[in-house]
Amino acid sequence: MSQEVLTHDADVAAAGPRVRGRTRLRHQWWSHGMVAPSVLLVAGLLYLPFLWSLYLSFTHYDGTGSPKWAGLANYHALWDDPVLTTTLRNTAYWVVGTLVLPVGLGLLIAVLTYQLKGGTWLRLPFLLPYAISGTATAVVWGFILGDHGAINSLLSALHLPGGHVSLLQNAPLNTIVMVLAQTWQSIGVNILLFVIGLQSIPRETLEAARVDGATGWTLFRQVIWPLLRPLTAVVVGLALVAGLKTFDLVWIMTQGGPGRSSETLSVTMYRDAFVGNDYGYGAAVAVLLTVVGLLVSALYLGRQAAPKREFDVTGGGR
Numbered sequence: 001m002s003q004e005v006l007t008h009d010a011d012v013a014a015a016g017p018r019v020r021g022r023t024r025l026r027h028q029w030w031s032h033g034m035v036a037p038s039v040l041l042v043a044g045l046l047y048l049p050f051l052w053s054l055y056l057s058f059t060h061y062d063g064t065g066s067p068k069w070a071g072l073a074n075y076h077a078l079w080d081d082p083v084l085t086t087t088l089r090n091t092a093y094w095v096v097g098t099l100v101l102p103v104g105l106g107l108l109i110a111v112l113t114y115q116l117k118g119g120t121w122l123r124l125p126f127l128l129p130y131a132i133s134g135t136a137t138a139v140v141w142g143f144i145l146g147d148h149g150a151i152n153s154l155l156s157a158l159h160l161p162g163g164h165v166s167l168l169q170n171a172p173l174n175t176i177v178m179v180l181a182q183t184w185q186s187i188g189v190n191i192l193l194f195v196i197g198l199q200s201i202p203r204e205t206l207e208a209a210r211v212d213g214a215t216g217w218t219l220f221r222q223v224i225w226p227l228l229r230p231l232t233a234v235v236v237g238l239a240l241v242a243g244l245k246t247f248d249l250v251w252i253m254t255q256g257g258p259g260r261s262s263e264t265l266s267v268t269m270y271r272d273a274f275v276g277n278d279y280g281y282g283a284a285v286a287v288l289l290t291v292v293g294l295l296v297s298a299l300y301l302g303r304q305a306a307p308k309r310e311f312d313v314t315g316g317g318r
Helices: 003-014 016-056 073-080 083-113 119-131 134-145 150-157 173-199 203-211 216-244 248-253 265-275 279-305
Strands: none
Touching (some): 016 279, 083 173, 083 265, 119 173, 134 173, 134 248, 203 216, 216 279, 248 265, 265 279
């Protein structure tokens, strides 16, 4: 080997740390440059509109001319608005309903039909409504639940009580039946997600638990449920968001009525901003909805991030 080659290798080895540092820096800048367009797109589509809405919430603006600064006037009016209590209560109904019914029933059906012969065909009827839009779901269930609709006509034909009850005209019954309609549409995707989670559980783990005597409820509580927790966190998070932003079903079926008795925060925001042309007040409601969503998400994610107890397949927590 020539002296020149040896000298070159020695120089490269001596300069190695500097070369590796510059190469790493170039890779970092290249990575940041590749990610920057996506970050700018997210900022443009999400953060800038929110900042504009936040600004509008401190103004009086009817959509014409320029917004006029009003300070905290919109928030004072929102605090004194008697409808606020109703909208918060109905939003809470929707959040609890979309957690208990679509998620709970989705988990139950997924567990009962998993590894069952013909289970795919049993799950299919629950999956089909998910392909229907929220607007179409509202129209269909409006015919079913409305005055003199399918349910009222059926109960009257069978001479059963409730045939003359206006399901969509009495609060909080109207919110409850709309949650049931939402459950009909959304339960299928939760079943699908939980089935995917069940399929990811190693069979060896389940077989070992059965050998140790874990069956039925014990098997589910001690083995299956802990292994489904990561997926359940995602499903519950999606349900929380869906419950907080509920709009289309309520607006089409009742328009928040009668007398604004079935309004949610999203419906109130739409009514005040786009129907009443009070964009400042509507923006204040939107900010409130964002704050509520952030608080609920923070509490939920904080609880999910808390350390969980370890478990073993024999059912004993450690």
